[in-house]
Amino acid sequence: MNLLQVNIRAAGYEKDEAKIKDIDFAIGRGELIGLIGPNGAGKSTTIKTLLGLLPYKDGEILFKENATYSYIPERPIFYDELTLWEHLDFVAAVEGLDDRTYKEKANKLLQQYKLAEHAHEFPGKYSKGMQQKAILVLSMITDPDIYIIDEPFIGLDPNAMKLFLESIEEERKRGAGILMSTHVLDTAEKVCDRFLMIHEGQLQAEGTLADIREQCSLPNASLFDCFHQIAEGKSNE
Numbered sequence: 001m002n003l004l005q006v007n008i009r010a011a012g013y014e015k016d017e018a019k020i021k022d023i024d025f026a027i028g029r030g031e032l033i034g035l036i037g038p039n040g041a042g043k044s045t046t047i048k049t050l051l052g053l054l055p056y057k058d059g060e061i062l063f064k065e066n067a068t069y070s071y072i073p074e075r076p077i078f079y080d081e082l083t084l085w086e087h088l089d090f091v092a093a094v095e096g097l098d099d100r101t102y103k104e105k106a107n108k109l110l111q112q113y114k115l116a117e118h119a120h121e122f123p124g125k126y127s128k129g130m131q132q133k134a135i136l137v138l139s140m141i142t143d144p145d146i147y148i149i150d151e152p153f154i155g156l157d158p159n160a161m162k163l164f165l166e167s168i169e170e171e172r173k174r175g176a177g178i179l180m181s182t183h184v185l186d187t188a189e190k191v192c193d194r195f196l197m198i199h200e201g202q203l204q205a206e207g208t209l210a211d212i213r214e215q216c217s218l219p220n221a222s223l224f225d226c227f228h229q230i231a232e233g234k235s236n237e
């Protein structure tokens with residue numbers, strides 16, 4: 001069974017005012033799905049719908065029984081009075097994680113992401129990239145079944161980006177399913193199994209790169225070319 005089954009007929013910020021329509025997809029174990037589309041297409045709105053954050057939703061969002069998820073927002077928010085370690089302790093307490101196991105994992109992640117020296121500082125005062133790395137560490141500490149990630153690459157330096165890609169590869173091998181919205185199409189093309197291309201609140205193409213090429217009638221095109229055709233084709237109508 002899929003980790004997450006999504007059938008959104010309509011959703012939006014006000015009753016009966018749909019910003020997205022007819023968005024249907026599923027995420028299986030170990031799958032990385034790229035949510036792609038131009039500014040204002042409805043990517044964040046789709047993510048907020050999955051998280052149950054929108055006031056208006058018509059449709060079904062079905063998480064596999066007992067499946068857990070981590071949400072990584074585009075702009076992380078931290079508690080002002082907590083250091084990164086205190087954030088980790090807080091997550092561990094809320095999730096009931098075993099003390100020794102989570103501390104070992106946290107130490108490893110903090111080392112990997114070069115945050116160990118800053119773990120007793122307030123992440124609210126970190127640089128943008130450090131904040132992004134801190135939220136990744138916090139999201140991975142619980143070993144979730146599903147990751148829902150809104151544009152992870154903003155602010156990451158090339159090393160951190162490589163590290164992030166390695167981390168998600170490890171998480172996929174563990175069986176986690178990942179939905180990741182991004183504008184970094186050359187990277188998405190390399191790492192994602194499948195894509196959801198949305199424009200003006202609706203799915204315009206979906207599937208593997210081969211499927212997307214076929215749906216766009218662009219054999220051998222890059223994801224960027226397909227994106228361009230969908231975004232431009234529609235806005236020129």
Ligand SMILES: Nc1ncnc2c1ncn2[C@@H]1O[C@H](COP(=O)(O)OP(=O)(O)OP(=O)(O)O)[C@@H](O)[C@H]1O
Pocket residue numbers: 013019037038039040041042043044045046
């Ligand atoms: N809080 C909000 N209240 C009302 N409308 C909103 C709100 N947030 C987004 N929208 C509208 O919903 C539509 C989809 O926006 P959304 O933020 O989902 O786009 P996106 O694909 O994530 O874009 P971007 O790539 O710029 O982040 C847009 O028309 C936008 O104006």
